[in-house]
Amino acid sequence: MFRSTPRTAAGALALLAATALLATACGGGSTGPVSAAVPPDSKDPVTITFMEAMSSGAQKDSLAKMTKDFMAANPTITVELQEQPDYGNLQTKINAQTAAGTPPTIAQVYSNWADELASSKVIVPLDAYVAQSADYKNFYSGIQNDLKLTDGSTWMWPFNKSVVVQYFNPTMVPQAPATWDEFAAAAKKATTGNVVGISIDPGSSSSPAGGTALLEIIAGSYGDQAFATDGSPQFTSAGVVKALDFLAQMKKDGSLSLGTNYPGQVALGGQTGAFDVSSVASYPFNLKAVGTKFTLGVAALPKGPSGAANQLAGTNIALFDKATDGQKAAAWKYLQFLTSAPEMAYWATTTGYLPVNKAALDDPAFTAYAAKNPWVVAATRQLDTATSLPPKSWVNKASGALALAIQDAVNNATPSRDALQKAQDSALKAQKEAQ
Incomplete structure (x- = not known):
């Protein structure tokens, strides 16, 4: 599982309540169009709240330090971190x-959350803010695209972002596969004994x-995205079928298992697996799992x-319209x-997350890290070049249908096209219900 993806059990549970809660959100936020203008800085003391889920380990400690450093440089601004245990x-x-009319000043959000919040007019569009940003031009293209919703406007600011990489045991896989x-072939060769x-x-x-x-990524490398840009599922396209055939064949070869x-990560660390394909945010966890067993x-x-x-994962940050002008200026x-x-x-x-700002690659701390x-x-x-899933509320549920298709084709040997047709039907139903 990718550590920076929204696809966690807790994250999915929250989706069940999202629509009902947001249906009443307009009453707690703006009654008309949200304010898109950038408010001027205020010299008066101001407190802002940041609701986030960086609740453990280096993520918790690093965000706390960055926030402390910010407040030291801006003594009139107090940032209160409202930590939540997980994304759900x-x-x-x-x-x-x-819904109660007391949102935080800013919060970590996934794009599909932002889509609902923007529709409810409770978050602020950031195009005017972007126009004043000196760093926005240094953001990677995939990051800039990820900040937008399907209306073409920028509604979010980047935060913890990642892409997917392959981790491997060099004693089993001497050279990283290029295709x-x-x-x-490498996975099949490494499969032996336990x-x-x-x-x-x-x-x-x-x-x-x-x-x-992973299935969605492989489908992209075969020329087809699992979802159209408007969020419509296209699971029976040739690239998606080929991607599922690829996984099913690995299972037949004995080189793939579902868990x-x-x-x-567990298999890689226990030396019962040659590969792990997961987010760059998994790097410290994989290092810990491997320990001194191998490099x-x-x-x-x-x-x-x-x-x-590749698939872009992680969250962005949204600014809530309920904040005062002073809070908005401080949050910005x-x-x-x-x-x-x-x-x-x-x-x-x-x-282990990636820097969204290209200029960070020349920072001494990053160059030293990259040298190692x-x-x-x-x-x-x-x-x-990495792309994210379309910011629509039904996409997570539609991807759940893909999860079942993988299990059906890989574990039950159901023909890929049949499994994907069933998933397509379920996904279209989810889309229709959401619209």
């Missing part, structure tokens, strides 16, 4: 407070996981017949601080 609780809390065909090439977790219908994202709870290999994802494909200053080159370099080197981890530079540059 985060979304539930945002929706509940928004998916080479990957399948070793299975790779284990993935597709998740469930309510909580699709990293294995489902739960980070099975690739962990990391490389960019293999390419398919249509070239490289804080957001710019978080994505400045030095702070992005620090964030990346301490958490050369793969991170190539991974960061993939932020120019």
Whole structure:
């Protein structure tokens, strides 16, 4: 499972309540169009709240330090971190407070959450803010695209972003595969005794996981996206069918197994797996799992017949319209601080997430980190081309249908096209119900 993806069990549970809560959100936010203008700075003391889910480890410590440093440089601004234990609780809390008319000043959000919040007129469009940003031009193309909703406007500011890489055991895989065909061959060769090439977790219908994202990525490398840009599922397209055939064949070869709870990481660390395909945010966790058993290999994802494909994961930050002008101005200053080159370099080197600001690659802290981890530079540059799932509320449920299709084709040997047709029908139903 990808650690920075919204596809967690807790995250999916919150989706069930989102629509009902947001239906009443307008009463707690703006009664008319939200204010898009950038308010002037205020010299008066102001307190802002940041609702976030960086609740453990380096993520918690790094965000706390960055926030402390920001307040030291801006003594009239107090930033209160409203930590939530996970993304599911985060979304539930945002929706509940928004419906009550007491939202935070800013909050971590996934794009599909932002789509609902924007429709309810409770968050602020940021196009005017972007026009004043000195750093926006240094954001990678994929990041800039990820900040927009389907109306073409920018509604979010970037935060913890990642792409997917391949982790491998060099004693089993001497050289990182460059293509998916080479990957399948290497996994098959490494499969022997109690070793299975790779284990993935597709998740469930309510909580699709990293294995489902892997299918979507491989489909892209075969030339077809699982979703159209408007969020419509296109699961029976040739590239998606070929991607599922690819996974099903690996299962037949004995080099792929399905599991739960980070099975690739567990197998890699236990030396019963040759590969783990997951987010760059998994790097510190995989290092811990491997320990001193071997030197962990990391490389960019293999390419398919249509070239490289990757999926952008992680959250952005939304600014809520209920905030006062002074709070909005302070929040904007804080957001710019978080994505400045030095702070992005620090964030990346301490958490494993990628710096969204290109200038961070020249920061001394990042160059020192990259010298020890050369793969991170190539991974960061993939932020120019990585794509995210469409920001529509039904996409998570539709991906859940894909998770079931993977299980059906891989474990039950159901023909890929049949499994995907069933998933397509379910996804179209979810889309229709959401619209």
